[in-house]
Amino acid sequence: MPFQFTHPEYLLLLLPAGAAIWWLGKGSLANLSATRRAVSYSVRGVVVVLLVAALAGLQVVHTRHALCTVFVLDASASVGEELQQAALGYIREATGEMRREDSAALVVFGREAYIEMPATRYPRLERVYSCPSPDYSDLASALRLATASFEEGSARQIVVLSDGNENLGSAIEQALSCRAGEIRVNTVALKTE
DSSP, X not given: OOEEESOGGGGGGHHHHHHHHHHHHHHHTTTSOHHHHHHHHHHHHHHHHHHHHHHTTEEEOOOXXXXXXXXXXXXXXXXXXXXXXXXXXXXXXXXXXXXXXXXXXXXXXXXXXXXXXXXXSXXXXXXXXXXXXXXXXXXXXXXXXXXXXXXXXXXXXXXXXXOOOOOSSOHXXXXXXXXXXXXXXXXXXXXXX
16 A cells, blocks of 8 residues: 555544535535536545545655665774775675665774765775774764765665774664664674684
């Protein structure tokens, strides 16, 4: 169904409203010709149906077929070069399995977060050029930037590739905010000593 109602119980008002239109029109429209009476009933009926639909909370539902995935890569000092390369390999493999209508983006973070690759349908990622300060790990700001990086009109998901060691911000609060915005957040743990 391409539409839904938030309060479908209000649709029951259509029956008494239809009866009221007929009963009120029976006396007041008696002098009109059959054509004008039919037009008057039709206009009144459309107005009542629209009012009841508004009361019932009519919503048009759009199904999203495309998926936009924003990969969030940890480039802090706690994640070494070897793990970053393994994470890039994971991202390449994941983007290689994307459907034609899907898109992907990459955010790299340390103390700061940078968009390494904006959302694109055919991502090609050879290496990371962004150089955030590796002294700190601010996953929360990376999640905020990822949230702003999605392609319009698609389902949204974030994949975090990190060791989970953060020393700035609150990633949990930001992840809950993403969840409230209907954004899935998945994690890939980068194992460090």
